[in-house]
Amino acid sequence: MHIERHKNHRIGWLRAAVLGANDGIVSTASLILGVAAAGVDGKHILIAGVAGLVAGAMSMAAGEYVSVCSQADTEHADLERERRELAAYPEHEHAEMTSIYVERGLDETLAAEVARQLMAYDALGAHSRDELGITDTSAARPVLAAFSSAASFSIGAILPLSIVFWAPAALLIWAVASGSLALLVSLGVLSARAGGASMLVAGARVSFLGALAMGLTTAVGTLFGVAV
Structure with missing residues (x-):
């Protein structure tokens, strides 16, 4: 191994x-x-x-x-804005995540499914990590x-x-x-x-x-x- x-x-x-x-x-x-x-x-x-x-x-x-x-303060403001957008525009946020994963090399169908599953598990965490670049170690x-x-x-x-x-x-x-x-x-x-x-x-x-x-x-x- x-x-x-x-x-x-x-x-x-x-x-x-x-x-x-x-x-x-x-x-x-x-x-x-x-x-x-x-x-x-x-x-x-x-x-x-x-x-x-x-x-x-x-x-x-x-x-x-x-x-x-x-x-x-900047991180908290970004997370709060993301929280509001997830509540108001879930479809748009899903499309946004899909485009991020497509840019990283996934085909669109797989990227959409990955975005759906990650957002179902922890939508704010997924956007925080993959869109904003905020992680537990970098917070x-x-x-x-x-x-x-x-x-x-x-x-x-x-x-x-x-x-x-x-x-x-x-x-x-x-x-x-x-x-x-x-x-x-x-x-x-x-x-x-x-x-x-x-x-x-x-x-x-x-x-x-x-x-x-x-x-x-x-x-x-x-x-x-x-x-x-």
Whole structure:
């Protein structure tokens, strides 16, 4: 018996986890490097890093909640409209489903029968899935998305922030930069492995963008020589 093991069921949580952790590492490390490059002492660097962690986690949670709520509102409005149309124009909705299945390769007679049987079983579910593209796995969950984003951001931010505790002041910038790049490469490799993509491409991509962000903020701190 041939069993196919696909990875698309991981898309929802993997996207949120990678986005949050990557943002936590990059933004916190960049903030630390920018402040450190301005010549600020370790205590104030740590305060800036913790403040960045809290602000970033709350921003991620709020942003994700608002954006997913917008998605949920749209989904609910579409489903309500579909519910009304099914009640008022069942024949039209059946013809609509039939045309969808014809476009997917079924002949018209079979498509009409498939549409009839699916609509008899769960008309709204069939239209939600095949016409609107809304499924149980893709449905918007604002609270879960907000908590997931905040948690993954916090985990990502704690990693470069922890380097500040043990790195010598003279080597702080190099320790945070190199440590954060190593973390970004590891994150890219792990996410690629979980999603079945190229680990080399993912690691190179995330490390290049992270290095660019950290380099620019370090340059800003060095240029202006003030605490950000």
